[in-house]
Amino acid sequence: MKLLHQINLAFGLMLVLVLSVTAVIFHYVLMDHFIEVQKKDMTAIERSITSTIAVGDLTFVEQGGDNAVASMAATITAAPVAGVGAVITDSTENVVFSTVDAVPVWTSTFGTATAAAAPGVVSIQKLREAEDIQYLVSKSSIPQGTLTLFTPMSKIKEIELSLLGRLLIVLFVGGGLVFLLSLFITRRLIRPLLQLQGELQKVENRRFSEVRLIQAGGEIGDVAQTVYKLAGELEKYNRIQKQFIQNASHELKTPLMSIAGYAEGIRDGVFEGEQAGKGLNVIISESARLRNIVTEMTLLAKLDGEEDSFRFGAVAIPELIEETVERLNPILVQNGITIETVLDTNDNDRLTVRADRDKLLQALINVVGNAARYASQRIRIQVRIQHKQLVIAVVDDGRGIPDKLLPHLFHRFVKGKDGETGLGLAISRAIVERCGGRIAARNIPEGGAEITMRFPGMATAATA
Numbered sequence: 001m002k003l004l005h006q007i008n009l010a011f012g013l014m015l016v017l018v019l020s021v022t023a024v025i026f027h028y029v030l031m032d033h034f035i036e037v038q039k040k041d042m043t044a045i046e047r048s049i050t051s052t053i054a055v056g057d058l059t060f061v062e063q064g065g066d067n068a069v070a071s072m073a074a075t076i077t078a079a080p081v082a083g084v085g086a087v088i089t090d091s092t093e094n095v096v097f098s099t100v101d102a103v104p105v106w107t108s109t110f111g112t113a114t115a116a117a118a119p120g121v122v123s124i125q126k127l128r129e130a131e132d133i134q135y136l137v138s139k140s141s142i143p144q145g146t147l148t149l150f151t152p153m154s155k156i157k158e159i160e161l162s163l164l165g166r167l168l169i170v171l172f173v174g175g176g177l178v179f180l181l182s183l184f185i186t187r188r189l190i191r192p193l194l195q196l197q198g199e200l201q202k203v204e205n206r207r208f209s210e211v212r213l214i215q216a217g218g219e220i221g222d223v224a225q226t227v228y229k230l231a232g233e234l235e236k237y238n239r240i241q242k243q244f245i246q247n248a249s250h251e252l253k254t255p256l257m258s259i260a261g262y263a264e265g266i267r268d269g270v271f272e273g274e275q276a277g278k279g280l281n282v283i284i285s286e287s288a289r290l291r292n293i294v295t296e297m298t299l300l301a302k303l304d305g306e307e308d309s310f311r312f313g314a315v316a317i318p319e320l321i322e323e324t325v326e327r328l329n330p331i332l333v334q335n336g337i338t339i340e341t342v343l344d345t346n347d348n349d350r351l352t353v354r355a356d357r358d359k360l361l362q363a364l365i366n367v368v369g370n371a372a373r374y375a376s377q378r379i380r381i382q383v384r385i386q387h388k389q390l391v392i393a394v395v396d397d398g399r400g401i402p403d404k405l406l407p408h409l410f411h412r413f414v415k416g417k418d419g420e421t422g423l424g425l426a427i428s429r430a431i432v433e434r435c436g437g438r439i440a441a442r443n444i445p446e447g448g449a450e451i452t453m454r455f456p457g458m459a460t461a462a463t464a
Contacts, residue, residue, distance in 0.1 A: 007186050007190070008182070008183060008186060011186075015179055023168055023171070026164055026167055026168075027164055031157070031160050034156045034159060034160050035156060038151060038156060039138065041084075042084060042136070042151065045149060046138060046149060049086070049142075049147060050140065084149050084150070085099050085149065085151065086098070086099050086147065086148070087147075087150075088142070088145060088147050089148070090145040091145055096145060134152060135153060136151050137149070137150045189220075192214050192216035192224065193220060195214045196214050196216075196223065196224055199227055199228075200227060203227070203230070203234065206238070208232070208238060209235050211227070211231035212228070213228040248297065252290065255290040255293075256286075258283070259282075262279035263279075266279050266280070296427060299427055300423060300427055300430060303359075303430040303431065303434060310356040310434055310435075311356050311357075312354055312355060312356055313356075313357065314352050314353075314354060315353050315357045316351065316352050317353060317383055317392065318341075318383070320357070320361055320364060321364070321381055324361065324365050325339050325341070325368075327365060331369065331372050332379075335372060335375075336377065337377065339368075339379045339381060340381070341381045341382075341383075342380060342381070342383070343383050344382075344384040344385060350390075351383055352390075353437075353455040354435070355436075355437075355455070356431075359435075360432075362427065362428075363427065363428040363432055364392070364428075364453075366425060366428045367394050367425070367428050367451050368394055370424060371395075371451070372396075374398035374449070375397055375448070376398055378397050379394065379395065379397075380393075381393070381395075385457065386454075388456075389454045390454070390455045390456075390457050391452055391453070391454050391455075393452045394450070394452075395444065395448060395449070397446075397447060398449065400444075400448055400449050401441060401449045406441060406442075406443070410425050410429040410439065410441070411426060414426075428453075436456055437453055437454055438453070438454045439453050440452050440454075
């Protein structure tokens, strides 16, 4: 079942349950209200009758006078007793007067037994004890005996059911309108999800560039924004992968062509003597270059795919820089490059980062080695603490980085004029980012380029 139908069904069932409970509550509330109102009316009627009945009527009744009965009947009939029955009994429980079904009112000989035998006459004893749930009963003492007022519950129920029916009609009509409104609102809420489903299908089919941003509010809008960004990242990654394959094919094809060409020439006798020796040297150098490319591609694949390839620990940056300079010293001497190391503090505890030492050494060697290829005379390595981050800046005094190359400098197979494989800086970026840092490059106004690596300090990393 679709989510839209599930929500509407759940809301409909909840609405029916709420309306049913409300109807039951209304029923009991209205019944209690009408009963209380009727009791108040009967109390008022009792007071009216009691105040108007003559005190001397009892004397005439005891003497058997019909005039007393007639006078009492006229008094009660004149009182506001519409819908209310009245029975007056004397001290010996004889019925003096009754309005039940127009039964004739007799003298003291008209007792309870006689009244009960008459059709439609209510038992006075049951009325007084409120045993008959079909009547609402109220009794009070008067000088002539006891006045019992009663009214059928059927009349109260009839009024209550009539009013309850109207309320239920209004309630269920309102409930129906609310349900229709919920259908409209639900469709508006679900529509972005349906649109988002279509965009996710585009992602599933690898049509990342066709994914559009779904405009929605709340959490759905956040998910839509995330999907849109995800599609952008996947498109970028897909483009980089295609470029990587193209560049890798080109980089591998060039040394393979040289190796194959010289090998075939030597085999066929095209190159002999000194030329054959040169051909063998080319084969050896191109094989070494090919080996380097394959090694660095393998390293990049490991950095991208193997989560457990890093062994983190505390790494002292001054010691790492010293080892980097020692390893690159032959190239530096050969190119006549001097390196200056500047530390803003001698506190090695502050100049420590949490990283994989061997891999971070490889990243630093790649960055400094790249600077050595383009520097004119000098390289400066500066280590400083900035905004609770440890910053390693490698600055050379060369020609700088071409503007077209600068935004793509750390991508794979992107290299300058004197570059080798185009993978060194890409490897450095992968290592630095896996160690929680960031790497960036820029041209400086004085001339030359600066590559900075930023890492969280040990205190910051420990807190995190």
